[in-house]
Amino acid sequence: MKIAFYGSSLLSSYWNGAATYYRGLLRDLAGRGYDITFYEPDAFDRQQHRDIDPPEWARSVVYPATEEGLRSVLSEARGADIVVKANGVGVFDTDLLEGIVDHSRDDALRIFWDVDAAATLDEMRADESHVVRRMLPSLDMVLTYGGGPPVVDAYEGFGARRCVPIYNALDPTTHFPVESDSLFASDLAFLGNRLPDREARVEEFFLRPAAALPERSFLIGGNGWETKQMPDNVRHLGHVYTHQHNAFNCTPLAVLNVARDSMAHIGFSPATRVFEAAGAAACLITDAWEGIEQFLTPDEEVLVARDGQDVADHMRSLTPERARSIGKAALARVLAEHTYTHRGAEVDALFREHARSQRSAA
Template sequence: MRIAFYGSSLLSSYWNGAATYYRGLLRDLASRGYTITFFEPDAYNRQQHRDIEPPAWAEVRVYEATEAALHAAIAEAAQADVVVKTSGVGVFDEDLLEGVMMAARPEAIRIFWDVDAPATLADIAAAPDHPMRRALPGLDLVLTYGGGPPVVRAYESFGARCCIPIYNALDPETHHPVPPDPRFAADLAFLGNRLPDREARVDAFFLQAAALLPERQFLIGGNGWDTRPMPPNVRSLGHVYTRDHNAFNVTALAVLNIARDSMAAVGYSPATRVFEAAGAGACLITDAWTGLELFLKEGEEVLVARDGRDVAQQLAALTPERAKAIGAAAQARILAGHTYAHRGVEVDAILRRERARARSVPA
């Protein structure tokens, strides 16, 4: 089957946390015989901050952020068996959603793939005329990268025929143990862009812990933190390219995961960083959220904190030996059940089922 995939970017993770998710899933689907064309706009300086060049397993079409280029990209949807529009493309999102679904052939599978379902659902709930309300009845599937039962129920209440979470996962070919790198030396490291619905939780879980442990060294990576005053024991790196994530994760004694407000409230939304850290064998400390037990076991495969004081206590008590044991246990758990090969099996089965369903429906 030919897939036309309209997303934010496959080539760059710059202000684009979904890049690893797209790469892992689509590379696996390509290995299963799917032909993939990924359409991404030239926007937000992402093409100037590429992590990868166009891969052999997908054709990448970079289009200018203009209406003319948009319409040309939309027209390509007519060539596909599966048409996917993701959330958060960032350029002409409404026009792109309506356009590609209209351009798709009648027998094509139409999918909206939501990589920030809590935010999308909040927007839909707040706007009776939201374009998703019009689009949902015409879609075959809504796939999400998290959210679990609450997100499924919400999408179905808005008219989705079928909503299925396809969770983040690990690509062991790209995220794995490497030697430590002195650039990332720290007791606790956190990687995430500065976003309005994350900053307060970074204050509470990361910066408060740093203030409570002034003798320990803390490291923060991601866009936007350069203008934020930091305690003297916190070092800010700026954007960390995907190629450096393994070294970032393995070098510190522990790495911290902090969900955004909406993701924490809904639960069942493990960030890509959770799987990257586990794949590298890093010791992960995460904020608490519903559904964590589906992926990692508290106390054995991951450490869980309810606030910054918890983070500080976990870190103060953590020995290198225990950190290594937790990281190894997390890596084994994720490799056994949460790789993109596992997710690819799920998506392949879903697409084959949808194709069979469409063929069984009388014209």
């Protein structure tokens, strides 16, 4: 089956945290026999900050972020059996979602793949004319990369025919334990872009512990933090490329995950970083959110913090031996239950189930 996937970027993680999610899932689906084309706009300097070259397992089409470029790629939707529009492309999001419906075949499987479901649902509640609300009757399925029962109930309450969470996971071919790198030497490291709905939580869970532990070293990677006032014991790296993530996770005593406001509120939304850190056998400290036990066991495979004081307390008591034990247990758990092979099998089953139902109806 042919998949036409319209997303933010497959080639670059620059201001694009979903890149490793797309890569892991689509590479697995390609291995299952799917013929995939990924369409991404040349926007936001992503092409100047590529992490990977166009892969062998998918055809990569980078189109100009213009009306003409949009029309050229939407015209190819008719050749696909499965047409996907991911949220957060950043340009032409409304036109792309309307376009995959208008340009795909009547028998194609049409999917909206939401990699920020909690935020999208908030927008939909506030705007009856929101494009996703308008297009749900014309879509066969909504897939999300998190959210659990609350997101499923909300989407189906808005009229989605079906909503299924396909969670983030580990691609063990790209994220795995490596030797430490002095560039990332620190006691606690955090990787994430500076976003309005994350900044206050970073202040609480990262900067507050840094201020409380002036004798310890802290490291922050990601875009946008260069103008943020921070304690003297915090070092800022800027953008960290995907190929550097393993060393970033393996070098510090511990790494920190901080959910965005919407994801923390709704729960069941482990970020890609959670599985990348576990895949590198890092000792992960995460802010508390409902459903963490579905992915990692607190105090055995992950340390959970309710606030910045908890983070500071964890750091005061954490020894290198315990950090290694937690990281080793996390790696074993995600390899057993949370790889993109597991997620790809879920998606493949959904696609094949839909194809069978289409044949039966015909």
